[in-house]
Structure formats: C-alpha cells, structure tokens
Amino acid sequence: EMFGQLTTGLESAWNKLRGTDVLTKENIAEPMRDIRRALLEADVSLPVVRSFIESVTEKAAGTDVIRGVKPEQQLVKVVNDELVQLMGGEVSDLVFAKTGPTVILLAGLQGVGKTTVCAKLAYYLKKMGKSCMLIAADVYRPAAIDQLTILGKQVGVPVYSEGTEVKPSQIAKNGLKEAKSKKTDVIIVDTAGRLQVDKAMMSELKEVKRAVNPTEVLLVVDAMTGQEAASLVSTFNVEIGITGAILTKLDGDSRGGAALSIKEVSGKPIKFVGRGERMEDLEPFYPDRMAQRILGMGDVLSFVEKAQEVMRQEDAEELQKKILSAKFNFNDFLKQTQAIAQMGSFSRIIGMIPGMNKVTPAQIREAEKNLKFMESMINVMTPEERERPELLAESRERRIRVAKESGKNERQVSQLVAQLFRMRAQMQKMMGAMQGQDTPDMEG
Ligand code: GDP
Secondary structure (H helix, E strand, C coil), X not given: CCCHHHHHXXXXXXXXXCCCCCCCHHHHHHHHHHHHHHHHHCCCCHHHHHHHHHHHHHHXXXXXXXXXXXXXXXXXXXXXXHHHHHCCCCCCCCCCCCCCCEEEEEEECXXXXXXXXXXXXXXXXXXXXCCEEEEEXXXXXXXHHHHHHHHHHHXXXXXXXXXXXXCHHHHHHHHHHHXXXXXXXXXXXXXXXXXXXXXXHXXXXXXXXXXXCCCEEEEEEEHHHCHHHHHHHHHHHHHHCCCEEEEECCCCCCCCHHHHHHHHHHCCCEEEEECCCCCCCEEECCHHHHHHHHHCCHHHHHHHHHHHHHXXXXXXXXXXHHHHCCCCCHHHHHHHHHHHXXXXXXXXXXXXXXXXXXXXXXXXXXXXXXXXXXXXXXXXXXXXXXXXXXXXXXXXXXXXXXXXXHCCCHHHHHHHHHHHHHHHHHHHHHHHHHHXXXXXXXXX
C-alpha cells in the first residue's frame, strides 16, 4: 500500500504521546522527529519537510487540548490540517474557456503516462458532458500517434493527426480550427515527450503554446519519481509557464513524496491523479482525502472534530472531573444527554470510541429510549435533588413526590436513582477507556 511506510512512521509518533495530557514543544519534539524521518523516507523534499515540521510544532504546541480528546489525537488533527494545506488546501478544478474550445496542453517526459492521460482526461470530460477531441502533436514517434488513435477509439473521442511531417505547432493550430468548426468543447493536445528535459523540447512546447493559447497547460509526472517529480513541475513552470500537474501511478508503490512536495516546491497544484491503467482511473486531486489516506486515521479525525464542535472546553473539563471523582449528578446527566442529542446518534459516538464497539445496536436503542424516560423524571426534581442524588436515595417522601409530578410510579423513580449511581460507575469505566487508563475505583 502506497504511503504504508509513512503511515507506520506517523503511528510511532502518536504512540510516543500516549499518557501525556498536554502538547508542549518539549513533549512533541520526539514525535516530530519521527514525523520528519517518515516524511524524508517518503521522499518529500528537505525544505518542504523543514517548513512542515516547523509549522506543525508551532500550531500543536500552541493549542489547548480539548478535554476528552487525547493529545496524540489532537496532534493527528494538526498534522492532518497542515498536510491538507501543504497539498494546496482546496481541490483545484480544471478551468474552461468562456468562449470557443477549451485548450488543454499536456506535456511530460517519456513513459510517465502522458498518452494514457490524454485519453483518460477525454473520458472524464465526456462523462461531464463535454465533447472532446484529441490532437496528436507528438511527431517523433509514429507509435505515439497510433497509440493515441487506439485509445481515442476506446473512449469514443475523435483523434486529429497529420502524420509526422508537419510541425507540432501547425498540427495543434489546424486541430484547433477543426474543433472550432465542429463546436467541440475541449481539445487535448498531446505533445512529444523526451527522456529528459532539453532545450529542443522546451522551445517546441513554447511554440505549441503560442500557437493555440491554451487554457490549461498540465505537466504529467510519475509519482514513482518522488521529489524529482516536484522539481520537474517547477522547471517546466519556470520555462514555459504551466497551470498545474497530473500525478500518475499513485496506485504503485511510490512513497508519496511527489504528492506532498509538488505544490510547495513549484507553487502549482496537482489537478488530477492517476490510479491505474484503466480509462476510469483518473480522478481530481483532493488534498483532504489524500491527507486522510496518508494518516489512515479518519475515525480519530472525525471524533476530534465532533468533540470540538460540541464540547466547550470548560464544560467538558468540569464534567470529566465530576465523572472521575464520582460526583456525577442529575444536572450532568441532563447536560450529557443534551450533548449526545446534539452530537447525533449515540451509536455513532460509541463507535468512534476505541474499545466501545462491542455494544450492540439493540443495547444502544434501549439506552436512547431510557434517556427520554428518565429525563421526564429529572425535569420535576428540585435543584438540590439534581445536585445531590443522595437526597432521593435517602428519602421515600421525595421519591413519591417526583413520581407523582412526573406521572411515573415510585418504583420507577427508585430505579432511576439506582441507575444514576450505576451510571457513575459506567461513565468512569468509559472515561478510563477513552483515556487509556485504568478504571478508578468507585467511591460511593
Ligand atoms: P507516455 O510515454 O508518457 O505517453 O506513457 P504512456 O501513456 O504510454 O504510459 C506508459 C505506461 O504507464 C503504460 O503501460 C500505461 O498503462 C502505464 N500507466 C499510465 N498511467 C498509469 C497509472 O496511473 N497507473 C499505472 N499503474 N500505470 C499507468
């Protein structure tokens, strides 16, 4: 699995934070070294690694850890957000011309998958409802024209070619004219690839670019080449001016360095990624999804986000203290049920807590029904009774009054009081599981 090593490297970083309760420059120093090593091993370029580590350190050490969220989970979140930024933040959509055909010029070295990308992109655009035409402007290899013609047939898109005797810029120009007359929405120009960057290639590309004034100039690069891909994007951008990159072969065992370095090194976004040899294996590049794949921690992220949304820091802190010291009372009970209602279904929250997935859906439904039933009794309690459930445990008179006012019977009120004490114990257990610590003994 691509990114496998990076993911493992990051896991060891999180593990080093287990058992701490705040993030400081000091205690994240060692995990940050692990992250740094993991990124370098993934072939991310050194300056990119440096600035990444710097900004994660600064952000992580400066954040208050939300109660109920473990520091290593919080660090996962910070690293995730920075990875997303590193890769450009938002998805970078293709730009279409306002009038006339949109011209997409594709460049790239030999073997990176450029010809395949031409056809994949046409297939993608066709599915979007755009009419396409491919233009064969790679005149050095007759085989390249044949290959494009075959792929064009395969995806049902016309291929414009004039053999190998006409200049590429002229072919591109003639192709564009043809597309205009046919009212084609998009033309994709396949240009010659070389084994390496050279002057002839660059000047030919410039000439083709001048001839057709493209809306998009995309450089196709191979993910297997790691940070080298990033410097290629940068070189092409300086030499001919490009609008973005297409990163191929992400399905192979490349180490991820290219995906992480391209934007930062070249200033140009990755617009598409190739994930296989089939025509449908080309998709827009989503930095957030890519970051989640790298971290392999989607569950932790959504847990932290939910907790951030719902739990204000002080509330959560207070609640946690009470739970741990077994002072959990009916007011907390109400607050808790409201928070749970706000968070969405109980079951989803339970599912996000490691070690809690053994609870069955039937048990959860039962618990949710019970919460409503109990709420109606709590609503008629006096403030002191809510604060100190012991009062109800000690006085039959109080229980009878609560029963009467809530339309329940005395036995049901007794059960509720007993349940609150049981809940104290359960919540302590749950908190223990969330914090990875042993369950404190129940105090009474
Ligand atoms: P070009 O020389 O740049 O035009 O490269 P081609 O389009 O001929 O592709 C070279 C080889 O890479 C072909 O065998 C393609 O099937 C393969 N290829 C292209 N893109 C991908 C990809 O995203 N994943 C994988 N696994 N193979 C790819």
